Amino acid sequence: MKISAGRQISRITCCIFLFLIPFAASCCLRASDLASQVNPFVGTNLSTLHDHGNTVPGAVRPFGMLNWSPDMADDAFYRWENPVTRGFSLTHTSGPGCPEFGDAPVFPLLGVPQDAPSARDQEHNYQAGFRHEDEIAEPGYYSVMLKSGIRVQLAAQVRSGIAEFHFPVSNQPHTLLFDLGHNVLPRVYATEVRFKGKKVIGSVASGGNCSVSQNRYRVYFVFEADQKPDAAVAFEASTGGVAQATGAPSRAGGYMSFPSSVQTVRLRVGLSYVSAANAEANLESEIPDWNVERVRREARAAWNDALSHALVKGGREDDRKVFYTALYHALLHPSVFSDVSGEYLGFENKVHNAGKRTQYANFSGWDIYRSEVQLLAMLFPETASDMAQSLVNDAEQGGGLPIFPVANDEADAMVGDPSDGMLTGFYAFGAHNFDVHTALKEMLRGANDPQTRVKAYLERPHLQEYLRQGYISERGIPGEGSGSVTLEYQNADFAISRLAAELGDVEDERKLLDRSVRWRTLFDSETKYIRARDLNGAFLPNFTPESEAGFVEGNAAQYTWMIPYDLKSVIQAVGGDEAAKARLDHYFSQYYRYDEKNGPYFAIGNEPSFGSPWIYNWTGHPWRTQEVVRKTLRDLFSPKPDGLPGNDDLGATSSWVVFAQLGLYPEIPGVGGVTLNTPTFPEVTLLLGNHQLRITAPGAPSKPYVQRIWIDGTPVRNWWIDWAQLSRASNLRFTLSTAPSLDPGTEPPSFVPVAQ
Secondary structure (H helix, E strand, C coil): CCCCHHHHHHHHHHHHCCCCCCCHHHHHHHHCCHHHHCCCCCCCCCCCCCCCCCCCCCEECCCCCCEEEEEECCCCCCCCCCCEEEEEECCCCCCCCCCCCCCCCEEEEECCCCCCCCCCCCCCCCCEEEEEEEEEEECCEEEEEECCCCEEEEEECCCEEEEEEECCCCCCCEEEEECCCCCCCCEEEEEEEEEECCEEEEEEEEECHHHCCCCEEEEEEEEEECCCCCEEEECCCEECCEEEEECCHHHCCEEEEECCCCCEEEEEEEEECCCHHHHHHHHHHHCCCCCHHHHHHHHHHHHHHHHCCEEEECCCHHHHHHHHHHHHHHCCCCEECCCCCCEEECCCCCEEECCCCCCEECCCHHHHCCCHHHHHHHHCHHHHHHHHHHHHHHHHHHCCCCCCEECCEECCCCCCCCHHHHHHHHHHCCCCCCCHHHHHHHHHHHHHCCCCEECCEECCCCHHHHHHHCCCCCCCCCCCCHHHHHHHHHHHHHHHHHHHHHCCCHHHHHHHHHHHHHHHHHEECCCCEECCECCCCCECCCCCCCCCCCCCCCCHHHHCCCCHHHHHHHHHHCCCHHHHHHHHHHHCCCECECCCCECCCECCCCHHHCCHHHHHHHHCCHHHHHHHHHHHHHHHCCCCCCCCCCCCCCCHHHHHHHHHHHCEECCCCCCCEEEECCCCCCEEEEEECCEEEEEECCCCCCCCEEEEEEECCEECCECEEEHHHHCCCCEEEEEEECCCCCCCCECCCCCCCCCC
16 A cells, blocks of 8 residues: 555654653554454354354445345355355345345346346356455455456445456456345345436345344345446336336346446445435445545555554464454444434334434344443443444334344344343443433333333243242243243343442342342252253253253353352352362363254353353462463464354354453453453553553463463452453553462452342
8 A cells, every 4th residue: 555755754753652652552553454464254164163153254344334245155154165156245244143134135247147046046047156265355345256257346335335346358248136036034025126327226125033033124225337237127027218126026136237348347335224315325425436446445444443442462473363353353243224314214113313323233132242342332432332322222212122133123033131231231341421321211121011022022021920930930942941041131130230220229229139149049959050940840850961951052051150240159059169160170171062062061152151261260260260261262263264163143252252362351241340361462552442551461472371460550469350440540461470370369249139
């Protein structure tokens, strides 16, 4: 990239004053090309635990509405091991367990389509293979040379994108196929499309998350080519001189064809969930010309700015790539949902205006409340505040706090009441610029009123039973997992109690905290594990620690530890510090394999296990936390396509990686503070809003154990630092060693009602 002399001088001056002016470090950091450390292909291949990350490598901005990426011919997700594409669609989520979106794919081909693509393209007429050697993926940009000889380049703005298709020399027409009847969800319900001059204007209506949800959405698009095509043909009859099609999703779409003499076609596109007019306004505002390289450079600059909130110095190159790729993945979602005008479609299907704020969508609640929202609040407090306000808006418009909002509807994916953890996590880590009093009101409504619904779904199913007896009974319904749901409700209740305490609501604080201790109703004192109960109150029979009966995507061995706010009591219940250590040692003796679905072991790819490695800090064996975290990072994470052990779940697992490498982890959802482990890097500077925190650990990564910790020169004995202290600190220093320190230190906090 060519840099002017003035800009070179500016960067040099910035670095000269690095040690004199605190914010100079941020200046030099922002001048660095941190995007070069990111590999968007990480998570696209089968991991050593026999699961995919389900990430996508396409062009996207931080939190972007548009995510322009290739879709595979025989699988909804991009698969590294299956390099065949049926098109490049405009919308994706990164790392979910079930595919979502994939709307309005564009596919370049030689010749003219003879028919609309069928639901299953058995003849492979509209597919193309490619080689990974011919692919480039970088933050904000994707390109590939197809085996047809067509080169595709995609570059992203927030709500819009630009593509360049370079066709080989041939005597066939050069065509862009718009296959609107396909996405990566179970079905497209309706389409509208008009081919008019150089433009393709329309919408796609879809939904049905994981094939079971009742959620629906409609996304509008406006494509524009840089030149007029020879032909613009819809797969339905032409009306009034303009090629049009409505309905008939399986035959929806059409194509633009250009003469063989035209070797390069550029295509701009704008998106909106409000209207086609807004999609066009988004496009004209964000990409007013046809300069693909400019959009690519600006996208990279946007990513460098976002990634610069964590400046790593030193350490292993592979570790740095793992770190920045994880941070990249953690900054893909939630997604911008409002247009440049501020308009967005609310949960009640009415148009609202977010004003100076941004409305966000696509919160994978069950996954991201544990560590991702905390990371976003730490590094981007104003953005996180808008995300929190978005959830409050959803609740006011949709009747209750959402569980998994996709676009402007509730997908009801997974279990529990995760908005409580998300909102309190945002607030606890410094994102305060939202209507927190209304947030608490909505939380209390969902926690106390069994009839509270978010769109078509109860916010807390079986709440009346939970309030009456302290747990939910197992009914044998696949995927319901009464034991998991009970613990999720109790975690949510605890989180609400913390926000109530912050706002001076003593009565609700005490009531919800008392409710959170009722995990004991599911604790079996004989086996010393959490177990689900049947409708008669008896524990489910035939118990083993690896039993998944009564649990969602996990087993008793994993879920027994998912009481992070009261770990002291859990440790006492399983037999005390040494008994807990022995159980944890067995738990971490191997990794849970997703293809076998058995074993009472650590499942890093699934969120209920995220906090498990730090439990040793509560047992008086902090060196074991240091060993387990370091080993997990080394064994399971790499900067390669198979370097993500399990679904990334819209950045959730990646946020775990970021914290683990920093040496900090927000163990207790709803509580502002972090427990500690060995940092991976000798130095990291975090930009916490407008404040810098420098974390130093000389000798990392070769020295895996913590000997001493200082915060602004004051020794730290507790394996916990409150956010109030950390957010004001300038320096957090770790002294490391090659041998473990057996000093137990002071255990982190547990929250138990006084009566207990």
